Amino acid sequence: MEVILVEDIQSLGNAGEIVKVKGGFARNYLLPQKKAFIANSKNKQLIEAQKRMIAANKAKQVSAAQALANQLNALELKIAVEVGDNEKLYGSVTRMDIARAISEAGIEIDRHIIDLENPIKELGEKEVSIKLHSDVKANVKVTIEAKS
Numbered sequence: 552m553e554v555i556l557v558e559d560i561q562s563l564g565n566a567g568e569i570v571k572v573k574g575g576f577a578r579n580y581l582l583p584q585k586k587a588f589i590a591n592s593k594n595k596q597l598i599e600a601q602k603r604m605i606a607a608n609k610a611k612q613v614s615a616a617q618a619l620a621n622q623l624n625a626l627e628l629k630i631a632v633e634v635g636d637n638e639k640l641y642g643s644v645t646r647m648d649i650a651r652a653i654s655e656a657g658i659e660i661d662r663h664i665i666d667l668e669n670p671i672k673e674l675g676e677k678e679v680s681i682k683l684h685s686d687v688k689a690n691v692k693v694t695i696e697a698k699s
Contacts, residue, residue: 552577553590555598560586567598616684619658623681623689628652634674634697643670644695649679653691671695 552574556566564570569590572581581587588594630652633641650662666680666688674695681689 554587555590556587616687620687620689623691626691628693630695631698638674640672643672645670
């Protein structure tokens with residue numbers, strides 16, 4: 552029996568794929584759980600239309616993310632922090648600090664998409680990666696300097 556998967560099933564396939572399964576598996580598990588529906592001609596046409604819509608939406612999202620990436624790539628941030636002896640920071644520069652500096656530059660982003668493994672703990676320049684989309688990344692130059 553051919554069915555169209557509604558969601559990803561690890562041992563079977565990904566959402567939107569047409570797969571062949573045994574009739575009992577389809578009738579007793581996939582169809583009642585609404586994890587798939589029967590692959591007739593009407594449903595195949597529907598799934599093709601949905602795939603085209605999803606592809607168009609993804610293209611829009613990628614182009615919007617690319618435009619934002621271009622803005623972020625041109626951005627150079629300066630963050631002034633308190634320092635102590637030997638140019639040692641009193642704290643660290645975190646994702647939240649970087650997101651706030653980007654916000655002050657006029658671009659709103661979520662701090663969770665900033666790819667910063669460890670907080671910045673020394674003065675100087677650092678490239679910070681921002682993951683805007685699964686296909687689009689931006690790099691922002693961040694300069695950490697001492698408050699005067």
